[in-house]
Amino acid sequence: MAIEIAPFTPNDPRPANEITVIVGMSGGVDSSVSALLLKQQGYKVEGLFMKNWDEDDGTEYCTAMTDLMDAAAVCQKLDIHLHTANFARQYWDNVFEYFLEEYKACRTPNPDILCNREIKFKVFLEYAKKLGADYIATGHYTRTSQHEGCTQLRKGLDPNKDQSYFLHAVGEQEFAQTLFPIGDIEKPQVRAIAEERGLVTHNKKDSTGICFIGERRFKDFLETYLPAQPGVIVDENGVEIGKHQGLMYHTIGQRQGLGIGGVPGRPEAPWYVAEKRLQTNQLVVVQGSNHPLLFSNELTTGAMHWINPRLAPTLSEPFRCTAKTRYRQPEQWCTLTANGDGVIAVFDEPQRAVTPGQSAVFYQGDICLGGAVIETTRKH
Numbered sequence: 001m002a003i004e005i006a007p008f009t010p011n012d013p014r015p016a017n018e019i020t021v022i023v024g025m026s027g028g029v030d031s032s033v034s035a036l037l038l039k040q041q042g043y044k045v046e047g048l049f050m051k052n053w054d055e056d057d058g059t060e061y062c063t064a065m066t067d068l069m070d071a072a073a074v075c076q077k078l079d080i081h082l083h084t085a086n087f088a089r090q091y092w093d094n095v096f097e098y099f100l101e102e103y104k105a106c107r108t109p110n111p112d113i114l115c116n117r118e119i120k121f122k123v124f125l126e127y128a129k130k131l132g133a134d135y136i137a138t139g140h141y142t143r144t145s146q147h148e149g150c151t152q153l154r155k156g157l158d159p160n161k162d163q164s165y166f167l168h169a170v171g172e173q174e175f176a177q178t179l180f181p182i183g184d185i186e187k188p189q190v191r192a193i194a195e196e197r198g199l200v201t202h203n204k205k206d207s208t209g210i211c212f213i214g215e216r217r218f219k220d221f222l223e224t225y226l227p228a229q230p231g232v233i234v235d236e237n238g239v240e241i242g243k244h245q246g247l248m249y250h251t252i253g254q255r256q257g258l259g260i261g262g263v264p265g266r267p268e269a270p271w272y273v274a275e276k277r278l279q280t281n282q283l284v285v286v287q288g289s290n291h292p293l294l295f296s297n298e299l300t301t302g303a304m305h306w307i308n309p310r311l312a313p314t315l316s317e318p319f320r321c322t323a324k325t326r327y328r329q330p331e332q333w334c335t336l337t338a339n340g341d342g343v344i345a346v347f348d349e350p351q352r353a354v355t356p357g358q359s360a361v362f363y364q365g366d367i368c369l370g371g372a373v374i375e376t377t378r379k380h
């Protein structure tokens, strides 16, 4: 399959065969094809497989061994040396503890965002540099481009796969040292390239969910780390209609099973989580997926991370841009104003199930500007 791919290092005066690129090999198809494309362009390519979670129970949940074997098979086929590293301690300290703290506070964190900032584009990058890398590469569906001497993060070409949301907390210095070889390709084509080249990962399932939880039930996993605090479920008027096992198991907007037969005296329509009341340990639910209490048109954030501080809007005046408040959501128009070191975003249209602990990520066209953790939401 002939594909036209622009050079990966157009601003680097060195020829490709003098540039060492270390690819994050996950054992998946995206990183496999990234390594292949770099190799085709003549770079000195090596792989690095990292392990971020030490399974203590040796259960079937641990897929790291299979992933390592797949990464090794691909590297052998491409004639690439594969390094391995264990960053479990850094992952525990800098990602997992925050994840637990957030759940303890009954918020819904996104550990993949933190994993990118703290592990892939920090510990991994530093480790790769020590191994002699000029650049690292990953199989993320994103792109970078240069503007006024800054490296900007852009969405991946494939709108169904764009992963810029997960990378918004990384800085421009890190992006300047990173190549995203598949950012200009659509996923079906990535799989086709892998198949044509006989890479064992060509039909491997996309990884889903949070890496350290794997296939196990989220609730089972969480309760091994955090004590559950059962409480009551109430309707919007505070009338008790059921019991919950712990607020931390619930997410705003989530459909809430309230037992077979529903609630006596209430219509059959499904119930949804509208609010978590920490003070009273109450879960507030409403009926109907479009109930007004599920919508908000304003959010505030914690400290804002701009990927390119020099190009960032000053917010001395309201700033128009688009935003995502969760990964799989079309962008929405909003107006930003400053709010301490964070922002206030007011949306043109009310947004469903905006969730504290998740991130709001801001865009101008194709460019990902940065983002921050959502602190509060409001409807007015």
Ligand SMILES: Nc1ncnc2c1ncn2[C@@H]1O[C@H](COP(=O)(O)OP(=O)(O)OP(=O)(O)O)[C@@H](O)[C@H]1O
Binding pocket: 023, 024, 025, 026, 027, 028, 029, 030, 031, 032, 048, 049, 050, 051, 120, 137, 138, 139, 140, 206, 207
């Ligand atoms: N264990 C790992 N070791 C090294 N690099 C990794 C690892 N996990 C992920 N990466 C890097 O981060 C990229 C994005 O990871 P993500 O978990 O989102 O996987 P993905 O989109 O399913 O990609 P892949 O198909 O390569 O697994 C991967 O393509 C890879 O370059």
